[in-house]
Amino acid sequence: MNRKSAARAALATLPFLLALAVDLLFFATRRDRLPGQLASHFVGNGRADDYAGRTSYLVVTTLVLLGTGLLWTVMAWAGKFTDRAYRMTIAFGYAVAGFLGYLLAVVLLINVDAPEDAQGRGQDVSFPMWHLAVAVGVGAVAYGIGHLAAALGPGPEPVEAAAPGGNGERIALAAGEVAGWARGAGSWWLPLTALLVLGAGVVLLFTASWPAALPALVLGLLLATFSRPYVTVDRRGITVSGLLPWPRVRVPLDRIEAASSRDISPLTEYGGWGYRIRPGRTGVMIRSGEGIVARLASGRDFAVTVDDSATGAALLNTLIDQRRTDH
Amino acid sequence: MLFRVDPTSTVPLGDQIAACVRRAVADGAAAPGERLPAARVLAESLGVNVHTVLRGYQRLREEGLIELRRGRGAAIADGASPHRARLLERIRETVGEARGLGLTSDELLALVRTEYGAG
Numbered sequence: 001m002n003r004k005s006a007a008r009a010a011l012a013t014l015p016f017l018l019a020l021a022v023d024l025l026f027f028a029t030r031r032d033r034l035p036g037q038l039a040s041h042f043v044g045n046g047r048a049d050d051y052a053g054r055t056s057y058l059v060v061t062t063l064v065l066l067g068t069g070l071l072w073t074v075m076a077w078a079g080k081f082t083d084r085a086y087r088m089t090i091a092f093g094y095a096v097a098g099f100l101g102y103l104l105a106v107v108l109l110i111n112v113d114a115p116e117d118a119q120g121r122g123q124d125v126s127f128p129m130w131h132l133a134v135a136v137g138v139g140a141v142a143y144g145i146g147h148l149a150a151a152l153g154p155g156p157e158p159v160e161a162a163a164p165g166g167n168g169e170r171i172a173l174a175a176g177e178v179a180g181w182a183r184g185a186g187s188w189w190l191p192l193t194a195l196l197v198l199g200a201g202v203v204l205l206f207t208a209s210w211p212a213a214l215p216a217l218v219l220g221l222l223l224a225t226f227s228r229p230y231v232t233v234d235r236r237g238i239t240v241s242g243l244l245p246w247p248r249v250r251v252p253l254d255r256i257e258a259a260s261s262r263d264i265s266p267l268t269e270y271g272g273w274g275y276r277i278r279p280g281r282t283g284v285m286i287r288s289g290e291g292i293v294a295r296l297a298s299g300r301d302f303a304v305t306v307d308d309s310a311t312g313a314a315l316l317n318t319l320i321d322q323r324r325t326d327h
Numbered sequence: 328m329l330f331r332v333d334p335t336s337t338v339p340l341g342d343q344i345a346a347c348v349r350r351a352v353a354d355g356a357a358a359p360g361e362r363l364p365a366a367r368v369l370a371e372s373l374g375v376n377v378h379t380v381l382r383g384y385q386r387l388r389e390e391g392l393i394e395l396r397r398g399r400g401a402a403i404a405d406g407a408s409p410h411r412a413r414l415l416e417r418i419r420e421t422v423g424e425a426r427g428l429g430l431t432s433d434e435l436l437a438l439v440r441t442e443y444g445a446g
Contacts, residue, residue, distance in 0.1 A: 171329070171331075173331065174333060176333055176334065176335045177331050177332070177333045178331065178332050178333070178334065178373050178374060179329065179330065179331040179332075179373075180329075180330045180331075180372035180373045181328070181329050181330070181371060182328060182362070182363075182364035182368065182369060182371065183328065183364045184329070184364075228362075230364055230365070230368060232364070232368060232372050234373070235374070236372075241368060245367075282423040308328075308356065310328055311356075315329065
């Protein structure tokens with residue numbers, strides 16, 4: 001909790017607060033000209049198919065911007081990023097704030113002076129799809145600003161460099177001995193999430209159409225295969241596998257430089273749980289706590305949270321030593 | 328759980344795999360309820376045949392160290408304790424020594440019974 005990390009957190013929070021301030025300002029100045037029910041959801045041709053009250057617009061806008069803002073704030077505060085990854089993370093936060101802030105503002109502005117029907121719904125409101133392109137453009141510009149601001153502001157604390165080859169424990173293997181380490185990495189929320197997503201897919205199948213249900217069903221099945229994941233370390237590298245041979249996540253041994261076992265904070269380091277890709281790091285975050293962190297030849301980190309990670313990391317380092325002496 | 332096998336050893340690979348699980352339970356590294364990797368996963372990991380792994384698992388089940396549940400895979404049995412695993416390790420050693428001395432199983436069992444009677 002020093003001044004530098006507070007400054008980084010402030011820098012990360014800033015774009016979200018700005019976006020919120022702009023959206024709230026638009027709302028305050030145009031409140032009297034808005035219909036009772038704002039057109040809030042649009043289909044492919046830009047026509048509205050759902051409506052929201054003015055209060056719920058305010059609540060949703062505030063929650064979305066503050067919620068995502070909070071995520072980036074904790075990552076900037078304690079994310080343990082390298083210099084480059086930190087700048088990209090901050091910049092990405094600016095892009096998200098710009099994109100969301102623009103879209104939320106557009107939804108408000110297209111509702112201004114819309115005639116109301118009997119239920120107070122705004123009529124003849126349409127959302128031209130070119131607004132999406134502009135939102136992406138706003139995000140891109142914000143990305144540049146964020147990158148510049150992060151470079152000018154205080155940098156992250158230096159990350160302790162992994163010793164080449166890793167200096168941790170090794171497992172003594174006899175000549176010709178083959179070793180493998182495997183450990184279940186399941187958690188209660190994995191099958192629950194799969195079930196919820198699949199359930200949503202089935203509900204959509206009956207209430208909406210199959211094109212709407214398909215993404216949820218596919219994602220639900222994918223999650224179901226990973227409802228009881230297994231982490232394996234062997235001569236092929238590090239693998240996170242589900243119930244089926246495929247899909248799986250594998251980092252080949254050739255690409256790993258060193259491995260270590262340490263406590264991982266999914267929220268601050270990876271911005272949440274699940275399969276996370278962040279600047280400079282990729283992770284399979286199943287819970288908070290100990291895990292294996294592998295430093296790759298490309299300079300990136302690959303991490304997975306799993307019990308008894310010290311043994312897994314030790315075997316990984318042993319296999320890396322073996323590879324080095326073999327070549 | 329750490330598995331290590333030596334394909335050049337005279338000990339059958341299935342027995343070597345069983346010994347790894349026994350060791351893990353004896354060390355307290357594997358507690359009751361912990362799931363073992365699926366036979367297919369472990370076989371690919373170690374580069375051995377699936378049936379070899381299944382032979383090892385079958386052996387552990389006979390020893391009461393693991394439970395094999397249909398569709399749910401193998402897990403360390405509720406009754407498996409470090410003490411039990413260490414006892415099983417010693418029985419293996421004892422049987423190995425008895426074989427080396429040329430004793431039959433009946434002869435060894437007779438010795439065990441005598442020891443029980445004395446205690």
